[in-house]
Amino acid sequence: MTRLLKAVYTIWLRDVIRFYREKTRIVGMLGQPLLYLLIMGTGLSSSFRMSWGPGEVSYLEFMYPGIIGMSVLFTSVFSAISIVWDREFGFLREVLVAPVPRWTMAIGKALGGSTIAMLQASILILVAPFIGVKLGPVMILQLLGMLFLIAFSLTSLGITVASKMETMEGFQMIMNFLVMPLFFLSGAMFPLRNVPPWMETLMRADPLTYGVDALRHIMYAASPARDFLVQFPLGTDLMVVTAMSLFFITAGTLAFNRTE
Amino acid sequence: MNIIEVRQLHKTYKNLTAVEDVTFEVGEREIFGFLGPNGAGKSTTIKMLATLVRPTSGTAIIDGHDIVSQPNRVRQAIGLVFQETTLDERLTAAENLSFHGMLYNVEKRTLARRMAEVLEMVELSDRKDARVKTYSGGMKRRLEIARGLIHYPRVLFLDEPTVGLDPQTRNRIWTYIRELRDREKLTIFMTTHYMDEAEHCDRIAIIDHGRIVALDTPANLKKMVGGDLITLRTPFRKEVKRFVEEKFNLAVQEPGDYLLMEVAGGESFIPVLAGELGGRIHSISLHRPTLDDVFLKLTGRDIREESANGRGALRSHMRWRR
C-alpha cells in the first residue's frame, strides 16, 4: 500500500516541481485569465445588462467564477497533455517499467494536474475584492475543494485523450474541438438560457457547466441574486462533477493500461 | 545457478518475425553480450526480458521470476538502460535518481546513501544539482546507468550503452561495467553492434534476423574462423622457415619478404618462437581473428557494412518508421 502511495506521490511531485520550474508557463497561465477578466469583464459589462435578474448583478460578477473555471480548464488539459511529451521524450518509459501498476501513473498525473490548476485558480481568487465579491475563510476553503474536484475531472478527461495521442501534432485539434467548446458551452462567459435544445444538451454534457455553477453557488451564497446566477442545485453540481471525475479517471486508467 | 534462463522466446509483429525461438542462459555475474546488426532483434529481446513487450510465445526466468506471469517481481530485480534516453531533462540529476528510487520503493535513508554512491561511481557528484538539460551525451548516459542501479538490481540490462559516444567515454563506461560486476555481484546483459566492444563480454550471442547464430566466449568464437596469424620478418628466411616447420610441425608460407604462419595460441607461441630463434629475427607481429571475421563467416555479410557506415542503420530505422 505505502508502495503504491509512494508511486502516486512521485508522479505528483514531479509534475509540481516541473511546473514550478517553468516560470513562463506560470506567467502565461495566470496572465490569460486576468486579461480576459480585465478586457472582457470591463468591456462587456458596460454594454451587457443581465436581462433576467435584478439590476444589482453586474456582468463582471457573473463571469468571474467563469474565468476561474476557464483557468482550471486550460491548466488541467495542458498538464494532462504533457503525457504526450513524456512519451516522446522517453520519461514515460521509465515510469512504465517501474514495478508499480499503471493506474498509479494515471492517478498521480491527475492529482498533479489538479494541484497545479487549483493553485492557479486560487491566485485568481485573490482578486475577488476588486470585483466586489466578498469571500470569507470558509467560503475560500469550499472554493478550493470545489476547484480541486473540477480540476480532477478535467485532468482525467485530458489524460484519457492524451493516452490516445502519439505526437503533439494533435494538440491544436484538441484545443479547437475539445477545450474551446468545453469552455464556451459551460456558461462561463455568457448565460446559456433559452438556447436551442441541441445546445442545451451539449451544455448539460459539459463537466465545466456544473463546475462553474458550483463556484457561483459558493461565491454568491449570501447574495440575493444567487438564484438568478445559478442553474442547478449545488447538490446536483457536486454529484455530477464527482461522477464525471470517477468516470474519467477510470477511463484514463484503462486507456493507460493499453498504451505500448 | 543461471540468473537468466530464456526459453524459446518468440516475437512477431504482424508478419515480421523480430525474434525467433531464442533460447539461452546467462550465469550469475556474467557480462553477456548480444551482438548483431541493426534490426537484428536485440532491443526487442531486451524489451521482452524487461517485461515491456509481451512475447508472442516462450518465456524467460530472471532471478527466479517468470517474465510473463510475474512482471512486477522481474521489474524490481532488474535495472534498465534503454537505447534512447529516458531521463527527465528538466529535472536535476539528483531528482531523476530520487524519483527512480521512490518508484522502486527504496527506503529513504538507503536511497540517500545509494544516490551518493552511484553518483560517485559515474563521477557526477559535483554536477548532481544541475538540470539534465545541461549535460553532455556522455554524462547523460552515465547518469542513466547510475539510475538503473539505484534499487540494487540483480541484473542490469544495457541497450547499446555506448552508441554515439567518443572512445574515451566508451572506455570509461566499460570500466564502470566491470567494476559493477565485481563490486555489486551484478549480472550484465548488454547489446551492441560494435565488434570491439563485444570483446569485453564474457560470452556473446551473435544474433541475426532474430535468430542466435552463435553463442560462446569471444575467444572460442574467434577460433571458429581459424588460428592466429603470425608474421615474422628475418634476414634468414629459408633457414628459419625450415627450422620452424621441423620444430613445431607448422606450415610456413613465404608470401613476400616475410614469413606467415597460422597457429592456435599466437600469444603464447610468440615467446617460445622468440626464445628459439633468438637474435635471428627482426620483428614478429600477431593478427588475431576479430569478431568481424566471425560474423562474416557465419552470415556471409560484413557487419560493418550494415551498421558502422550508418547507411544500414538509416535503412533499418526507416523500415521501423513505416
Ligand SMILES: Nc1ncnc2c1ncn2[C@@H]1O[C@H](COP(=O)(O)OP(=O)(O)OP(=O)(O)O)[C@@H](O)[C@H]1O
Ligand atoms: N513496435 C514494433 N512494431 C513493428 N515492428 C517492430 C517493432 N519493434 C521492432 N520491430 C521490428 O523488429 C525488428 C527488430 O527490431 P529491434 O529494435 O529489436 O532491432 P535491434 O537489433 O535493436 O536494432 P538496432 O541495432 O537498430 O537497435 C526490426 O525489423 C524492427 O523493424
Ligand SMILES: [Mg+2]
Ligand atoms: Mg536496438
